[in-house]
Amino acid sequence: MKIVVIGGSGHIGTFLIPRLVRAGHDVVNVSRGQRSSYVDDPTWRHVRQVTADRAVEDREGTFPDRIAGLRPDAVIDLICFTPDSATALVERLRGQTGHLLHCGSIWRFGPSLKVPVTEDNGAPPVGEYGIAKAAIVHLLEEETRSGGLVTTSLHPGHIVGPGWHPVGPLGNFDPAVWHKLSAGEPIDVPGIGAEFMHHVHADDVAQAFEAAVVHRDAAAGEAFSVVAPSALNVRGYARIAASWFGQIAVLRPVTWDDFRRDNDGDAARTSWEHLVRNHYVSIDKARALLGYAPRYEPEDAVLESVRWLIDHGRLDVANPLTV
Incomplete structure (x- = not known):
């Protein structure tokens, strides 16, 4: 065609x-x-x-x-x-x-x-x-x-994929979260980190x-x-991502008001827009009618993106990837 x-x-x-x-x-x-x-x-x-x-x-x-x-x-x-x-x-x-x-x-x-x-x-x-x-x-x-x-x-x-920044563990594109996770530094999380991103x-x-x-x-x-076969919530995403650098994520729950006060306005708004939706979406229909069979779990797709950014000097991290 x-x-x-x-x-x-x-x-x-x-x-x-x-x-x-x-x-x-x-x-x-x-x-x-x-x-x-x-x-x-x-x-x-x-x-x-x-x-x-x-x-x-x-x-x-x-x-x-x-x-x-x-x-x-x-x-x-x-x-x-x-x-x-x-x-x-x-x-x-x-x-x-x-x-x-x-x-x-x-x-x-x-x-x-x-x-x-x-x-x-x-x-x-x-x-x-x-x-x-x-x-x-x-x-x-x-x-x-x-x-x-x-x-x-x-x-x-x-x-997500090679060549651009993924939506990060806090639901925004602020690259600072990756430096903190790679260094084992505390991350302020609005709420308890149970919201999903797909x-x-x-x-x-x-x-x-x-x-x-x-x-x-x-x-x-x-x-x-x-979407991917599964979805990541905030705390799971952060813990998985920290492990890529041999670190354990240190997550500090804060209120949304505190999160907005301590973060750039655009980043905080983007976090809210992603996390308030709390999306975990089914692919059963696409599987049944189209034969859709995604190859990537969400963490694998994000890791590929993060690895590309690091390898091309577009992401500053404190420690190298261990995976």
């Missing part, structure tokens, strides 16, 4: 596009062209690159025509964030493209009421990003149910998209959560 990937130079596309090429597809990557993939792969030589600024062209109303003009059999949209953008693309591709696959987020679910969170029992979303992602899911499902364009949405957790390796997300392309009929009109 001819598959157009929108935003394929990012986390997921780094692994997805080589998978599609190796499977024999004719692949076009539409991106701003400002960054190469995070991991080198010779298959990129066989990918047609199209430079486009999605945000600008969405405002001008020209982006859907650009994608339709490539005459794809399937479109994988990794960078759609608003219902208006999704609607415009759906209406232009209806009747011309066989399958539209959308990348959502587990943040389409709000703070957990019951775990594991399934596609059917998730709480209503909170925050602009999650509300928008949930609205896109609804419009895509309605489009397919009404006999229009065949669509599928896949919803990753916190994506990571997923970028290649496992790529695997799910590839499976949805292959199993188009089973995926038609469906939404799937795509």
Whole structure:
């Protein structure tokens, strides 16, 4: 098939596009062209690159025509964030493209009421990003149910892999936590550290998209959560991470008020946004309908990311990894 990937130079596309090429597809990557993939792969030589600024062209109303003009059999949209953008693309591709696959987020679910969170029992979303992602899911499902364009949405957790910082044990991207853990220094934890974060390796997300392309009929009109087989809570994540440096995590419970006072405002807000959701998400549906079989446990995916950052001088730690 001819598959157009929108935003394929990012986390997921780094692994997805080589998978599609190796499977024999004719692949076009539409991106701003400002960054190469995070991991080198010779298959990129066989990918047609199209430079486009999605945000600008969405405002001008020209982006859907650009994608339709490539005459794809399937479109994988990794960078759609608003219902208006999704609607415009759906209406232009209806009747011309066989399958539209959308990348959502587990943040389409709000703070957990019951775990594991399934596609059917998730709480209503909170925050602009999650509300928008949930609205896109609804419009895509309605489009397919009404006999229009065949669509599928896949919803990753916190994506990790080589080349970028993972969501850390405190639910933010502050690299200081890794220095403290590697040195055996105390870590202030808001609450008791029982909140879950659900990571997923970028290649496992790529695997799910590839499976949805292959199993188009089973995926038609469906939404799937795509995460690691298990989830880490704050205290477990910190203890596992400290052990990578031969240390024992020293965790000091503090109130959220104290945590906000003693941490950078952006970092504290990011921690709250991740931890208040307390996401531990089921992959049973993706396993049953797509054959999704993630290779990485969350700690293995995070370790790969941390190792890459250390090896490339992008993370300051007090002691070397022992694993």
